[in-house]
Amino acid sequence: NAGVTQTPKFRILKIGQSMTLQCTQDMNHNYMYWYRQDPGMGLKLIYYSVGAGITDKGEVPNGYNVSRSTTEDFPLRLELAAPSQTSVYFCASSYSGQIRQADGYTFGSGTRLTVV
Amino acid sequence: DQQVKQNSPSLSVQEGRISILNCDYTNSMFDYFLWYKKYPAEGPTFLISISSIKDKNEDGRFTVFLNKSAKHLSLHIVPSQPGDSAVYFCAARKSLEDKIIFGKGTRLHILP
Numbered sequence: 001n002a003g004v005t006q007t008p009k010f011r012i013l014k015i016g017q018s019m020t021l022q023c024t025q026d027m028n029h030n031y032m033y034w035y036r037q038d039p040g041m042g043l044k045l046i047y048y049s050v051g052a053g054i055t056d057k058g059e060v061p062n063g064y065n066v067s068r069s070t071t072e073d074f075p076l077r078l079e080l081a082a083p084s085q086t087s088v089y090f091c092a093s094s095y096s097g098q099i100r101q102a103d104g105y106t107f108g109s110g111t112r113l114t115v116v
Numbered sequence: 117d118q119q120v121k122q123n124s125p126s127l128s129v130q131e132g133r134i135s136i137l138n139c140d141y142t143n144s145m146f147d148y149f150l151w152y153k154k155y156p157a158e159g160p161t162f163l164i165s166i167s168s169i170k171d172k173n174e175d176g177r178f179t180v181f182l183n184k185s186a187k188h189l190s191l192h193i194v195p196s197q198p199g200d201s202a203v204y205f206c207a208a209r210k211s212l213e214d215k216i217i218f219g220k221g222t223r224l225h226i227l228p
Contacts, residue, residue: 004159033215040125042205042218043160058215090159104150104207105216107159 002026006091006108013081013115021076021111023091031094032074033058033105034066036087043090049074081115088112119143120208122219130227135193137222139206142187146208150216151180151191154203163204164191193224201226 007022025032030051035043035058045058049068063085065077074093078085089112092105121140129135139149147168152160166173166180166189173180179192193200206219 035218040220042120042122042220044218045215048215092159104152104162104165105160107152107161109157109159 004091004093004106004108006089006111008111009109010112011114013078013113015081015083015115017081018077018079019081019113021078021089021091021113023074023076023108024072025074025091025093025106026072027093027106028071029093029095029106030071032068033092033094034064034074034076035090035092036060037090037110038087046076046089078113083115086113086115118219119146120206120217120219122204122206122222124222125220126223126225128225128227129196131198132195135191135196135200135224135226137191137193137204137206137224139189139191139219140187141189141208143208143210144187145210147211148209148216149180149182149189150207150209151178152205152207152218154205154221160205196224196226198226198228200224 004025033048034046037043044060047066049055055066088110090110091108094105150165151163153163154160164175164178182189203221203223205221207216209216
């Protein structure tokens with residue numbers, strides 16, 4: 001059981017380039033999330049989705065776009081990369097946003113992105 | 117506006133002793149609290165949680181205590197082991213919302 005898979009693990013982008021961070025889960029979770037973690041900071045929510053075809057903004061959505069065409073996949077798109085987007089990006093999923101069960105979110109292993 | 121605060125960036129504890137990690141929150145609407153553990157180059161993994169209707173939850177070596185009046189929770193690890201060296205994130209969820217809010221994390225070092 002793979003859980004949440006993120007690709008690529010590392011990427012260096014030049015300012016103004018674009019890229020898509022891939023995230024897929026095989027647990028049939030309805031809810032998926034994108035977080036970024038800057039050095040010395042906690043995880044900040046970028047976008048989340050409560051099901052296929054439904055997405056919503058988190059705390060720091062500017063500069064990013066998402067889509068959710070299937071239950072399994074939740075890609076994050078950077079259109080015009082900026083140095084401020086240098087960060088580690090984590091994708092996560094859960095059965096429900098109304099977390100009552102003990103397991104909370106399942107996270108991927110992260111994508112380390114550097115914009116130069 | 118940091119709603120979940122972990123004021124200690126790092127903590128060093130001797131192997132075998134108790135580790136206590138602290139977390140404060142500002143929003144009284146939070147009704148569910150979680151602790152996540154993160155190793156370098158890995159994603160966070162769920163450790164333990166507590167509902168606001170409880171004041172304690174225990175799972176093996178890990179116990180979380182919640183003091184609602186003080187808006188404070190703590191994670192106790194007894195006894196501390198080398199594999200406990202990691203970054204620990206406190207997180208909280210508001211009633212009826214779909215997402216959780218994370219603190220900045222505390223790096224725990226278990227000393228031999």
